[in-house]
Amino acid sequence: MKQILTLVFLVTTTFSISQNKINHKLENYMNAQFAINNFSGTVLVTKNGSVLLKKAYGLADYEWNIKNTVDTKFQLASVTKQFTATAILQLVEKGKLSLTDKLSKFFPDYPNADSVTIHMLLSHSSGLALGFKELALSTISTDSAYSEIKKIPYEFTPGTKSAYSNIGYYLLGKIIEKASGEKYPDYLRKNIFEKAGMKNTGVSNNDSIILKKAKVYCPTEKGYIHNPYINWGFNIGHDGVYSTVEDLALWDNALYGTTILSTEMKKLMFTSHNSENWGYGFIINPFYNHGHQLIAHDGGFFGTMTSFNRYTDDKIFVTVLSNNESFSHIIGYSLSAIILGKEVELPYKHHQIKIDTTLYDKYIGKYGTIEILKIDGKLYYNSIEMELIPESKTKFFRADNNDRAFEFIQDKSGEYRSLILTKGGVKEIIMRTIQ
Numbered sequence: 001m002k003q004i005l006t007l008v009f010l011v012t013t014t015f016s017i018s019q020n021k022i023n024h025k026l027e028n029y030m031n032a033q034f035a036i037n038n039f040s041g042t043v044l045v046t047k048n049g050s051v052l053l054k055k056a057y058g059l060a061d062y063e064w065n066i067k068n069t070v071d072t073k074f075q076l077a078s079v080t081k082q083f084t085a086t087a088i089l090q091l092v093e094k095g096k097l098s099l100t101d102k103l104s105k106f107f108p109d110y111p112n113a114d115s116v117t118i119h120m121l122l123s124h125s126s127g128l129a130l131g132f133k134e135l136a137l138s139t140i141s142t143d144s145a146y147s148e149i150k151k152i153p154y155e156f157t158p159g160t161k162s163a164y165s166n167i168g169y170y171l172l173g174k175i176i177e178k179a180s181g182e183k184y185p186d187y188l189r190k191n192i193f194e195k196a197g198m199k200n201t202g203v204s205n206n207d208s209i210i211l212k213k214a215k216v217y218c219p220t221e222k223g224y225i226h227n228p229y230i231n232w233g234f235n236i237g238h239d240g241v242y243s244t245v246e247d248l249a250l251w252d253n254a255l256y257g258t259t260i261l262s263t264e265m266k267k268l269m270f271t272s273h274n275s276e277n278w279g280y281g282f283i284i285n286p287f288y289n290h291g292h293q294l295i296a297h298d299g300g301f302f303g304t305m306t307s308f309n310r311y312t313d314d315k316i317f318v319t320v321l322s323n324n325e326s327f328s329h330i331i332g333y334s335l336s337a338i339i340l341g342k343e344v345e346l347p348y349k350h351h352q353i354k355i356d357t358t359l360y361d362k363y364i365g366k367y368g369t370i371e372i373l374k375i376d377g378k379l380y381y382n383s384i385e386m387e388l389i390p391e392s393k394t395k396f397f398r399a400d401n402n403d404r405a406f407e408f409i410q411d412k413s414g415e416y417r418s419l420i421l422t423k424g425g426v427k428e429i430i431m432r433t434i435q
Helices: 002-037 079-094 118-122 143-150 166-180 183-198 245-254 262-270 330-338 357-360
Strands: 041-047 050-057 059-061 215-218 225-226 242-244 297-299 304-311 316-322 365-367 370-375 378-381 389-390 395-398 403-408 416-423 427-435
Touching: 002 050, 002 330, 041 330, 041 427, 079 118, 079 166, 079 183, 079 242, 079 262, 079 297, 079 304, 118 166, 118 316, 166 183, 183 245, 215 403, 225 370, 242 245, 245 316, 297 330, 304 330, 316 330, 330 416, 330 427, 357 378, 370 416, 370 427
Parallel strands: none
Antiparallel strands: 041 050, 041 316, 215 225, 297 304, 304 316, 365 370, 365 427, 370 378, 378 389, 389 395, 395 403, 403 416, 416 427
């Protein structure tokens, strides 16, 4: 018995030490993101339901110097789409609509509506264009906005391929109202938020005062400015929901059960329906999944940046919400890497140096999907809009994103046949494919 107790003690102690190390790494990483990249927002990381990191950084209100807290509410941007998809699937279960229903059933006046199904809208295969940003920033009425959105041409024939579409989810939001007989915010509150216990989650409008909701700020060359006016009267379905990291953890937990959706409906939601890996309201096993089962979605709109990540086989949940356009998706990717045991470099200040630009001739070429270009004595990543700035003879950082670095690796023959791409501190070796 004494030996068994000793063994249990050793196992428990070893696990505790290992978890403390991970907690320490997570906190160090976020402290560096705050100190170096001015991260503003909240972060929550859990594994098997245990909190590894839950912390707020930066300010909810820059004018009054009010700090963010773990219960600060943030706009979710496109993380909203998963709630819209959930509502649609609930209505399918209730027999109020079908995934094969045509858009024309609900909006007979919408162009080409007989060729678009609910499934296509959910899986980004409708051919509808990306969005209507200019309208969302206007004071146009809801009815007038719909009339203008109808005029936006399709990008491709519905069902022939896939491309991300905010318009598709905007229409799904309106379909929820038609099929349920309730306003979109009311339906989500009664059928999703309340059932999941999400008391600090709702849908934005242009009038309500929402307690503890962060103001949103956009970075410019001269510093941060207020985000522009957003018309929440119709900017819903694809956007509009606000929440806290704690409520999103409740939502993550609810998705493992059947209170909100049946097993059958969840299978449809979490299945990749096309080559771009779109499920319904989520992306399934995207390229940044670290080789683990990942159900995720990111969001961003004028100062708001969000990331929602469920590693379902590992029971890991990572969410990052920002109100100053911090790169939440990169931070979520890096925090996930730390939990999964990968080495992650801490953010640091990059400093430009002058080097002999003839060296660039040795680096240009294609590395996987990355193309390194030399144009007018400067080095670029994929296009002339993304300049690479040297910090050493072989290491460069992106001018528009300090969390992306490129280091060219010389082999024994003196040739540069690979590079190390660092995203948010996570390193990946990519071989050169074209000389």
